[in-house]
Amino acid sequence: VPAIVDRSPLMIAISSGGTAPMLARWVRATLEQLLDPSLGVLATLLAAWRQRIVATIRAPAARRVLYDALLEGEVADLVRAGRLADAAQALAAQLSTAATAPAATPRVALVGAGPGDPGLLTLNALRALQRADVILHDRLVSPAVLALARRDALRVSVGKESGGPSTTQDHIHSLLLQYARSHRYVVRLKGGDPLLFGRGGEELQLLQREGIAFEVIPGITAAVAAGAYAGIPLTHRDHAPGLRLLTAHAGEGREAPDWRDWARSRDTLAIYMGLGQCAVLSRELLRHGRAADTPVALIENASRPEQRVVLGRLDALHTLVQQHALQSPMLLIVGSVAGLADKLHWFGAAPIVEPAAECAA
């Protein structure tokens, strides 16, 4: 009995002829992940239009190009969104365009790669990676994530790396336009979530100005991953009503942080660091009235096998970073929830607890 993936009228049967049923089961589970549930609806729609398509586009090669466009483009997206009437209308429009002059529209997906564990990619991100002709990725995106992309995709590394050479945002913009115009489907892959602390918003504005169709696939941002993998509830009835995502990177005409505002917050602070900012950060928070024994957690390489968690108190921040030789990518959590990591950790090695923090907790 074969394992079945049911996207009626499309059916996929997997069989090992009885030799390796567990492998067949595993392949089935993998395909369930990869094949969108709406594929059956798409199949039904295409079946209903089949005669008209064959009658209109007589050359099989041209039909194949049209079908690829239908299956990977707007029509599939609309079906996925449950907008069947719009999908049928888009199909009709593409068919009549193809009948006169076929032209593929450029498409860019701004995709979140998450913090590093490839298991934190979303299903939509995985599908985009497996469809991409070109992947323009930040240097920090983990190799394990890139390994999930289509084998023959062109991979281009761009973006900042501390110490190393970095690609300017202008150059990233020009690469984005160039590839979007020369290839069918471009993935712009960014660490974490693409619209948090990167220049994703500016990249979308560029694409919009240039009339290039895009989509956005969100990702797990470092603070959320660090909370989950270090055992730190980011909000908690007894500790913090909300969460603030902040960055302490100094830089290019950026305003200085509003330290007073940060120091007084009842919400958990999750700070996407510049390691160099630790001394200033703790000095300023203390100067604006934050308690010296406020628990802090430093999470290096959140979610990756080499993750390290260091727990301590705010006034020792700079010392902790130096003493444990912490490196980027690092996330800092400030607030009493950080003190919970000592008991609630479950992933990888136990946190390093500085004695002073234990007293404070």
Added chain:
Amino acid sequence: VPAIVDRSPLMIAISSGGTAPMLARWVRATLEQLLDPSLGVLATLLAAWRQRIVATIRAPAARRVLYDALLEGEVADLVRAGRLADAAQALAAQLSTAATAPAATPRVALVGAGPGDPGLLTLNALRALQRADVILHDRLVSPAVLALARRDALRVSVGKESGGPSTTQDHIHSLLLQYARSHRYVVRLKGGDPLLFGRGGEELQLLQREGIAFEVIPGITAAVAAGAYAGIPLTHRDHAPGLRLLTAHAGEGREAPDWRDWARSRDTLAIYMGLGQCAVLSRELLRHGRAADTPVALIENASRPEQRVVLGRLDALHTLVQQHALQSPMLLIVGSVAGLADKLHWFGAAPIVEPAAECAA
């Protein structure tokens, strides 16, 4: 005639029953890309070991765990690298480890279901759902997400629903313990991310106190999804340096929000609403000095096919909610980035733009 992907002894047949052969062809091409050519070799290896594995690990559930490890770990890697002798050796080692390993301890995974689009589940969350014996899920978790779980998993709906009967947290705790002790693998499935704005932290503390092993699988939280799907960069060099995740739910001994602090924030505010709080919220923010024409975006059902986005200004918040009869789940974004949604939206229907907001933007 079905399209065939051949990884003998593993065979995959794709058929649309003649209704959409081009779709079957496209799925076949996709699978050819996705399934490593070495899969057939792996199938042959597993087939050769099958009798020994069945004789050694008698419980099917334990065998499933072993096979997942073999198919996704070192053995598969070695086969892919063409090192068959090493692969067989690694398989033998894993089998003997699995045979001597102590009985599986109860395990609970606290899993984020994301905002509703099942494509926003992480790969790890999907694997957990496909392994779970019991799924204890919030009522708001979308049926499309639950549909991805193992077919024979026990599904138990708990948690709050506005208007309807709700399960108390004490009762959720007792169910969690009961199932963790009677079943192998329990998934506690929560909307969005499990450690943000739920009582996930308290559930982890309970499991820790009771000595039950757990793991946490993060999820895409509503604010991140709403930003991506409505075209709102949550941070942006020209608009907002950071993001605040807040909740305006009044409730059980909770302190009132620090309105002054919220009103003065330069960061984007993402507010997980109580719809009933709109009037109070806009009144208090205005009273504490926030500009009346501050752009706001109301995102109902973020990421779901029925998503609606309403753009307007802060002083019209209450009117917007009533006029458009907005319903839960809803997320409110306050800050000038909300004004970008008008141009950067790409998913579903275009936002509803209130004329006043256009003037303000």
